[in-house]
Amino acid sequence: RWPSLLKYYSHSDSVSWLEEYKARHNAGLEAQRIVASFSKRFFSEHVPCDGFSDIETLGCPSHFFEDELMCILNMEGRKGLTWKYYAKKILYFLRQQNILKNLKEYLQRPTERQSFLEGAVLIDQYCNPLSDICLKSVQAQVDDITDKVRKVLRTKNPRHPSLASKAGEVLIPEVELQRQVLDAMNCVLYEQLKYKGNELDYYNSLNSYIHQVLIRRTGIPISLSVLYLTIARQLGVKLEPVNFPSHFLLRWCQGKEGSTDIFDYTYIDAFGKGKQLTVKECEYLIGHHVTEEFYGVVTSKEVLQRMVGNLLNLGKRESTDQSYQLLRDSLDLYLAMYPDNVQHLMLQARLYFHLGIWPEKVLDILQHIQALDPSQHGAVGYLVQHTLEHIERRKEELGPEVKHRSDEKHKEVCFSIGLIMKHKRYGYNCVIYGWDPACMMGHEWIRNMNVHSLPHGPHQPFYNVLVEDGSCRYAAQENLEYNSEPREIPHPDIGRYFSEFTGVHYLANTELEIRYPEDLELTRATVQKIYSSGKE
Numbered sequence: 001r002w003p004s005l006l007k008y009y010s011h012s013d014s015v016s017w018l019e020e021y022k023a024r025h026n027a028g029l030e031a032q033r034i035v036a037s038f039s040k041r042f043f044s045e046h047v048p049c050d051g052f053s054d055i056e057t058l059g060c061p062s063h064f065f066e067d068e069l070m071c072i073l074n075m076e077g078r079k080g081l082t083w084k085y086y087a088k089k090i091l092y093f094l095r096q097q098n099i100l101k102n103l104k105e106y107l108q109r110p111t112e113r114q115s116f117l118e119g120a121v122l123i124d125q126y127c128n129p130l131s132d133i134c135l136k137s138v139q140a141q142v143d144d145i146t147d148k149v150r151k152v153l154r155t156k157n158p159r160h161p162s163l164a165s166k167a168g169e170v171l172i173p174e175v176e177l178q179r180q181v182l183d184a185m186n187c188v189l190y191e192q193l194k195y196k197g198n199e200l201d202y203y204n205s206l207n208s209y210i211h212q213v214l215i216r217r218t219g220i221p222i223s224l225s226v227l228y229l230t231i232a233r234q235l236g237v238k239l240e241p242v243n244f245p246s247h248f249l250l251r252w253c254q255g256k257e258g259s260t261d262i263f264d265y266t267y268i269d270a271f272g273k274g275k276q277l278t279v280k281e282c283e284y285l286i287g288h289h290v291t292e293e294f295y296g297v298v299t300s301k302e303v304l305q306r307m308v309g310n311l312l313n314l315g316k317r318e319s320t321d322q323s324y325q326l327l328r329d330s331l332d333l334y335l336a337m338y339p340d341n342v343q344h345l346m347l348q349a350r351l352y353f354h355l356g357i358w359p360e361k362v363l364d365i366l367q368h369i370q371a372l373d374p375s376q377h378g379a380v381g382y383l384v385q386h387t388l389e390h391i392e393r394r395k396e397e398l399g400p401e402v403k404h405r406s407d408e409k410h411k412e413v414c415f416s417i418g419l420i421m422k423h424k425r426y427g428y429n430c431v432i433y434g435w436d437p438a439c440m441m442g443h444e445w446i447r448n449m450n451v452h453s454l455p456h457g458p459h460q461p462f463y464n465v466l467v468e469d470g471s472c473r474y475a476a477q478e479n480l481e482y483n484s485e486p487r488e489i490p491h492p493d494i495g496r497y498f499s500e501f502t503g504v505h506y507l508a509n510t511e512l513e514i515r516y517p518e519d520l521e522l523t524r525a526t527v528q529k530i531y532s533s534g535k536e
Contacts, residue, residue, distance in 0.1 A: 001067055008063055020195070026073070027064035031087075035072060038086035043511035044400070052093050066094060072132075078488070078501040082509040085495025088130065095129035096332070103336055107301060114300040116241070117142065118208040119229045120223065123307055127329045133211045141225065144190060146234045153183040153235075162235040172236040175254060181235045182252070185228070186274040193217060197224065197271035205314050205326060208307060222248035222307055224270035240297040242267065243306060246286045251297065252276075262295040301337060308333045323492070324351060342373045351384060352430045359387045359394075379483060400511075405518040409437050413461045414477060417519040418498065418506040419526060420486035421465065424479050431489045431506050433497040434464035434516075441474065466491040482530055504531055 001024075010017065034055060058065055060502045072080065072087040106114060121135045122282050153160050161172055162181055168431045172178050189195045198218040206212040213219040213227060225241060226250050232239045242249040243500050247269070255264030267277040269285065283289055283378050308330050315327025331348045335341065349365040366380045366387075403410065415421065419432050438456035439451060454476055461477040468489050498506040505527050508520060 001071065004061070004070065005067060023061060024064045024067070027058075027060035028068040030058070030060055030345055031065050031068035031072070031090075035069070035083050035086050035090065038089070039082050039496075039509060039511050042086075042396075052090070054095065055090060062094065066091060069094075073347045078503075080499070081495040081501070082499045083495075084495070088495075092129050094331075096126055098331070099126045099129065100336055101253065103333070105252075107337060111299055115228045115230075116300055116303060117210070119300050119304045120226045120307065123304060123311075123333060124209040124211055126333055127205075127311065127326065128209060128211075131211070138211055138214065142230055142234070145193070145227075146231050148188045148192065149181070149184045149231065149235060152187050153180065156180060156184065162237075170236060171238050178237045178252070181232065182235045182268070182274065182276075185231055185235075189231075190227070190273040195224065195227075196273065197221065203314060203317065207310060208310055208314075219246075219271075220310070221269070221271040221312065225250050226303070228268070228270040228274065241303050242263070242295060243298040243302060244282065244286070245290060247271070248306065249282065251295070262292050265295070267295075305334070305337060308337070327351060340372055342369055342376065345369050345372075346376065346379065353383055355389060356390065359391050362387045400515050402514065403435070403516055405522065412477075413437060415461075415463060415480060416526060417508050417512060417516045417524040418423065418523045420483045420489065420505060421463075421475075421480045422483045423475060424481055428467050428469065429483055429489060430473070430475070431466035431488070431491075431494070431498070432463050432465055433512065436462050438462065439474075439476070451476070466493060466497070482526075486531075502527075 005024075005510075014357065046536055055065075069087045069091040072083050073091070075084065099122060102409065103126070106118065108123060117138065118135055121133065121138050125131075125133050150163055154163055157177075157180055158179060160177060161170075162177075172181070195217045198204065198216075198220065202220060206216065207218065207220045208223055210223060210226065213223045221229075229239045229241065229250055237252070239250040239252055242251050246265075248271075250268040250270060250287050251265040252268055253259060259265070262279055267279070267282050269275045269277060277285065279295065282295070294438070310325060311330035312334060312508075315324060315330050318324065318326060328348075328351065331344060331351070335348065338344070345365055346369060349362050349369070352362045352365075363384065366384055369376050370380050403417075405413065413435055415432055415435070417432055417434070421428065421430050421432060422428070438460065439446060439462045441449075441458075446458055447451065454460075456476070456478055463475050463480060465473050465475055465480075466489055467473055468491065470491055472493070488501050489506075494506070495509075497509060497512045499509040500507040505523055508516065513520060
């Protein structure tokens with residue numbers, strides 16, 4: 001584990017390595033204890049907000065605790081799925097909390113110390129907390145591009161001031177020298193490195209993440225503008241961000257610095273290979289006239305607001321991710337910047353309510369909304385009433401329902417927990433994680449899903465399945481069949497229910513086995529019968 005911990009030490013440190021080893025060892029034991037407890041505590045519900053409280057008051061160094069979580073996540077093979085599932089959730093929480101703290105510190109700095117690149121990295125880190133993204137690494141990649149621009153510039157003008165060792169600290173006053181820098185940038189970015197706007201897959205969230213823009217060399221107007229602006233400033237050219245509607249732009253002053261005349265600027269389209277535009281051409285770009293205010297410069301906070309707003313819109317469009325993770329992450333970011341925005345607070349409350357998670361937090365958000373805007377009392381009252389009902393129902397739950405196959409009412413149930421199945425009609429692969437002797441959904445669901453058109457209708461066993469596309473479904477027995485080529489199901493919740501994939505079926509974890517105590521033996525017998533002919 002040493003290489004991953006090296007960054008926490010300095011060569012000049014006087015370290016007691018025995019004490020460091022003891023601290024790492026104890027942190028590892030503490031991490032294992034907490035991860036092991038999560039399945040028992042939170043199997044039946046989403047990990048609540050206060051579920052992480054004992055992690056927030058750790059008595060060990062947080063980097064050692066995180067290191068143990070990474071050890072668990074990187075365990076080889078198909079075992080330890082439940083441990084990996086909860087280790088991932090805990091690590092996600094820890095890192096996001098730390099990134100939010102860094103974002104708030106960033107926003108409190110004077111504007112001139114708020115780097116656009118650092119802001120973009122913070123957004124990237126928050127939405128991808130398990131990825132290895134750091135400002136130092138991103139900055140090094142940008143520096144590498146800047147060096148390539150200098151090489152091109154040197155061939156055009158060996159005495160250009162941007163080639164000086166401290167270039168970037170001093171802005172170049174002459175417009176012609178600035179033009180030479182921008183020409184060299186366009187040559188390197190768009191001709192040599194082949195950066196381009198992602199017109200074919202515009203609404204992919206990867207276009208908004210700066211580390212992905214550098215890897216894939218494509219993005220949307222705002223992410224490419226942050227990269228373009230950063231390189232230009234490092235070479236002594238002051239470009240400014242313009243929050244232009246539908247298409248983010250940069251502006252380059254051709255007149256007196258600080259001019260308020262929009263015609264004193266040339267506008268740069270980083271999405272369009274650095275093309276330089278007039279005011280009229282900007283309007284052609286979006287197809288309609290806009291007022292002068294849209295050509296004004298915006299702050300780093302407003303740039304981040306637009307980046308997060310793009311992610312929010314993508315999160316609302318997501319149809320396959322039933323956890324709405326991107327929408328939740330982007331709402332967190334938006335409310336970290338604008339904590340009293342009633343519209344987004346209401347969206348967050350509705351989202352948690354829809355997902356059936358964190359009811360206590362929903363009540364806190366609604367109380368905050370009511371204090372900010374009493375006119376919202378109708379919507380707030382409705383959500384408060386139903387959230388309190390949800391909390392009461394949860395209190396009344398008696399514990400896990402245990403389903404024995406030996407019960408007469410379960411005699412028609414043919415399949416068992418952990419089997420890899422295929423849907424006869426839709427062709428998707430899935431794994432069974434629960435079953436009912438008959439359809440337990442309400443009349444409306446049964447009508448909407450046209451269950452009565454099935455030969456056996458709702459009066460047949462139904463199965464809860466995790467599907468390979470990340471969804472969870474409720475399938476009729478007559479629509480499922482054994483999968484002749486069983487394979488792992490790449491579902492984010494697989495570890496919540498299963499501890500291991502054997503190669504042909506999944507093994508239920510302790511909590512699921514408690515609920516279906518007789519299924520494991522049946523699953524093993526079924527697998528032996530189906531795959532004993534050599535297919536296994």
